[in-house]
Amino acid sequence: MEISFAKYQALGNAYLVVDTSAMEIGTDEIRRLCDFRTGIGSDGVLFGPSYPDDADFGLRIINPDGSEAEKSGNGLRIFCQYLYDQGVIGTQAFTVKTRGGIVRARIFPEQQLVEVSMGQVSFDSAQIPVAGPAREVLLEEIAVGQRSMQVSCATIGNPHCVVLTEEPTQAIARELGPLLEQHSLFPNRSNVQFMRVLDRQNIQIEIWERGAGYTHASGSSSCAAAAVAHRLGLVEANLTVHMRGGDIAIAISPEFEVTMTGPVQAVCRGEVVVRA
Structure with missing residues (x-):
């Protein structure tokens, strides 16, 4: 199957954003995609957006070894910037549901920054x-x-x-x-x-x-x-x-509610063939 992806980086931490329709691709393909020698190269894959009942958007975060992460700060900022670049959201606050809880986020395009209220430590x-x-x-x-x-x-x-x-x-x-x-x-x-x-x-x-x-x-x-x-x-x-x-x-x-603010940059977009 052929999937579309967008690659972003946040302070050198890179993720691929892929639509949730591609969630059926297997662990071996995740590892290949994330490998800089055999695939596109990234620190994980972000599958989204989905649309849960209790948040504006849903996000699944998959590590390069195929395991699922509960939460990722850089991954969340990247996902939020991706939504903004797609025209899905503007500068208003919105919520994202992860396996590790719901966060509130906001984009500051003029400063090229993304703010995420990550929850309580x-x-x-x-x-x-x-x-x-x-x-x-x-x-x-x-x-x-x-x-x-x-x-x-x-x-x-x-x-x-x-x-x-x-x-x-x-x-x-x-x-x-x-x-x-x-x-x-x-x-x-x-x-x-x-x-x-x-x-x-x-x-x-x-x-x-x-x-x-x-x-x-x-x-x-x-x-x-x-x-x-x-x-x-x-x-x-x-x-x-x-x-x-x-x-x-x-x-x-x-x-001990923690809010982080940091930059995100788009790297590239494209399509890649994977085994389902």
């Missing part, structure tokens, strides 16, 4: 989920390979594990990210952020994304890491998250 082990007794998972000591380290965990509709470090590097993310992603504490695996606090308004992170691997930027990772830093009293409620791919502005309410 929780540090509760049952909600994330994290194995063991019910608790807030903050600065817990765990064993990772031959190392011992402190982790703080959160969910914003998808699970995150944040490690405070003085040197967040790509090498550390690639070495320890897969071990933490699949750690026995995390029954649904976890996204992983290695975070350095720069000052009261800025943090830096390196990211290992569940189902995708090392990535230059992540919206939900930015939200989770910022919320953890704020919960630990290390930063203010309005801050900037610095990543290898660029920066995202984060605002955190007293109830």
Whole structure:
């Protein structure tokens, strides 16, 4: 079958947007499409829009390994920009339903920015989920390979594990990210952020994304890491998250509702033949 796609990137995090009518394509084809050598190349596939009863639009987010993600900040911003470019929405606020909950979004075309209210962050082990007794998972000591380290965990509709470090590097993310992603504490695996606090308004992170691997930027990772830093009293409620791919502005309410704002760019459009 032949499908149409649009490719967008948000701070170096690229996604393909494909109509929901193509949802029947299999895991092997998803992997091929996302591979930069055998396909178009992307960090996942966004299937949408659909039209649920409880939101303006619906979105399904598929990782490069074929697994389904509950939520993706960069993916959501890309999907919102795609809707705007298609003429489906204007500059008014609208809602998008994901597997990880409903978000509210708005486009600012003059500034070339997309704002998404990602929902409420929780540090509760049952909600994330994290194995063991019910608790807030903050600065817990765990064993990772031959190392011992402190982790703080959160969910914003998808699970995150944040490690405070003085040197967040790509090498550390690639070495320890897969071990933490699949750690026995995390029954649904976890996204992983290695975070350095720069000052009261800025943090830096390196990211290992569940189902995708090392990535230059992540919206939900930015939200989770910022919320953890704020919960630990290390930063203010309005801050900037610095990543290898660029920066995202984060605002955190007293109830830990998190809003992110960042850029999106269209890359290309086309058609590709896949096996159904």
